[in-house]
Amino acid sequence: MKKKKRDFFLCYFESTRECNQDCKYCMTKKDISPAEKELSTDEVKHLIIDEVKKICAQGLVAFSGGEFLLRKDAFELLEYNSGKELYAFINTNGEVLDPEKIKMIKKATRGKIIFGFSLDSIDENAHSETRSSKPEEILKLARMCNKEKIGYFFLITVTRLNMNSLDKTLKFLREHNIPTLRSPFVPRGAGSSIKEIGFNKDDMEKTINPALRGNPLNYVSFTPFFASPEYMKKTWKLLEIPISTFGCQAARGFIGVNAEGYVAPCVHLLDSELDCGNVRKTPLSEIMATNHIMKSLADGSEIKGKCGKCRYKHSCRGCRALAYYATGDPLEADPVCFFEPEDENTRSDFETECNEKVAEFIRFLALNKPWNRIFRPTSFWAKLKTISWVLGTYKKSSGRRK
Ligand SMILES: C[S@@+](CC[C@H](N)C(=O)[O-])C[C@H]1O[C@@H](n2cnc3c(N)ncnc32)[C@H](O)[C@@H]1O
Ligand code: SF4
Ligand code: SF4
8 A cells, every 4th residue: 555655744833822931022922812712622623633634644733822731621632632643742831840740741642742841041041031940940851751751852932132052052952962943032922022132133143043053953943044955855855854844844844823723834923914814714724725825935936035046945945934023024035144145056155064964963863762753754665765874874974073
């Protein structure tokens, strides 16, 4: 029997606006309580989880908020999600977690669970600029997950308040083999009244991008990103790794849904003026297939400005959320990108470095659980090719180091 081609789809669902912490930049906070009610248990099951399963048999639901674990139906939803054979991410501040709760979540999800812990800096002072937790508490949660053999990653929201410690934070996480996702600060929710903490092009060039480039375990969705399109195409084809894993994933492998069911190409674009519909009115699978904003961002051929003529247009694509907040148009150029391409032939000086780090990142995904369960090729040949590619690139890179 011919197997279904592997794909990747992550629905980041802000399940509630309720929270037990009060981060000053929080993008989900609204001044007035929304007129509409948050999605009910049944709505989440059928309008989110069932639809994700329909869109991608190996899809994922990232449960976030507010604080998802405050929802009374959190365990019921996790059980339903794993009953559909889907992995769950839980993006959490960690306050309500303890060893007992972690064990219960592992049981409810039948092990198909990955935590995303928010840590803005390993440096306590920088972390406390934006969050009321302490880095040591987050590291303690990571140790609990190690004990239970549960996967996790750290989520760093990058602002001018923590960017100077970003390199130190990423080096620490690299040493501990902890993958990381960067969230660029956007002026959404409470963030809209403190726009000044957002970074600029100069910050990106001198401080943020060098730190991000240096840690390959951070290579999911960051921009500007300079891996060569030829290298990425060859690697993707060979290993069946979806294009949307790198660079901006908005509407490609990743979308957002807010607590009231409104959809956006990226979670950072929720509550904005972009009209991508509501799962209460239109099935998520239909929105993905027919909404013009989703379609044009997924396709990428209408991307404008320098991103539109850039060699890295598809492997990077520029942060569509930052483009929107700067211009009102998600198809415009990334405002904090420091690369100035004349046309599609202009190469970045960082291309070789990025290609080599992509190989390191793919090796990490292939060799470590649970990542090799999620990013796994389904066909026998792709599995075989992945193993020989991993061994081949590993030999090459260790040979070079001698
Ligand atoms: C809104 S929180 C909800 C999950 C959980 N309560 C927590 O604090 O991790 C999800 C992620 O969004 C990030 N975030 C919050 N406000 C943001 C903003 N204005 N721009 C970008 N990311 C933001 C947080 O740092 C966190 O990693
Ligand atoms: S718009 Fe793209 S690059 Fe920006 S945060 Fe969203 S997925 Fe990431
Ligand atoms: S110009 Fe746009 S696509 Fe090119 S590297 Fe910069 S952000 Fe990426």
